[in-house]
Amino acid sequence: MRFDVLTLFPGIFSGYMGESVLAKAIDRGLIDVRLHDIRDWTTDKHHTVDDRPFGGGPGMVLKVEPVVECVEAVRRQDDEPGHLVMLTPQGRQLNQAMVEQLASRRRILLLCGRYEGFDERIRTILEPDEISLGDYILNGGEVAAMAVIESVIRLVPGVLGDEDSSAGDSFSGPDRLLEFAQYTRPREYRGHVVPEVLVSGDHQAVDRWREENRRQRTRQRRADLVE
Ligand SMILES: C[S@@+](CC[C@H](N)C(=O)[O-])C[C@H]1O[C@@H](n2cnc3c(N)ncnc32)[C@H](O)[C@@H]1O
Secondary structure (H helix, E strand, O other): OEEEEEEOOHHHHHHHHOOHHHHHHHHOOOOEEEEEEHHHHOOOOOOOOEEOOOOOOOOOEEOHHHHHHHHHHHHOOOOOOOEEEEEEEEEEEOOHHHHHHHHOOOEEEEEEOOOOOEOHHHHHHHOOEEEEOOOOOOOOOHHHHHHHHHHHHOOOOOOOOHHHOOOOOOOOOOOOOOOOOOOOOOOEEOOEEOOHHHHOOOHHHHHHHHHHHHHHHHHHHOHHHHO
């Protein structure tokens, strides 16, 4: 699976791509991440990517020409033009069902904004899938792009080992409930004891306890998911 990240700050990704699950997946050829500096598609001598908003007001707006031309050129780099995602607080809020749909794509382009955001014509020309991380404002789309990559690659076959399997995670599976409570050694810490059933060796009883625990937890913490 290929990701193309279109950003003004490609350097933000260098540490992220060199560590842990993503680094291993890249090494093993399961995931390909390519970084593109939007500034490379400017044509003026100052490499201008932003300008003042028409109508006045604070901040700067990302210019339409370099962004559109960058997206079009990057798309042409592969036979598969890819699914274009624009990271924006005004998009659909990312959830696990959307992550599952994204994971079925062969190629995803992630367009990161900065400053006051995008010239509106970038949306009307490119018609991207607009995705938000949540109802709060980040400085740029890079952290949101990393969240998309991170959540999607967990679902790519072979990326996670069995021990990290995503199948039982919260929001996954047919009912999309929260996962049950987890414990590891020691069995007792400061008077807090692991539920007896989990160390009983009775697998059916463990399964029953976990099922009840995840339902109760979801009702308590996220009643919206039960509905
Ligand atoms: C400071 S924000 C611009 C916010 C814009 N003025 C608005 O109110 O909608 C700059 C960039 O950060 C990214 N960004 C900020 N918050 C985000 C969020 N919640 N989800 C995804 N991307 C976000 C977007 O790419 C956005 O273009």
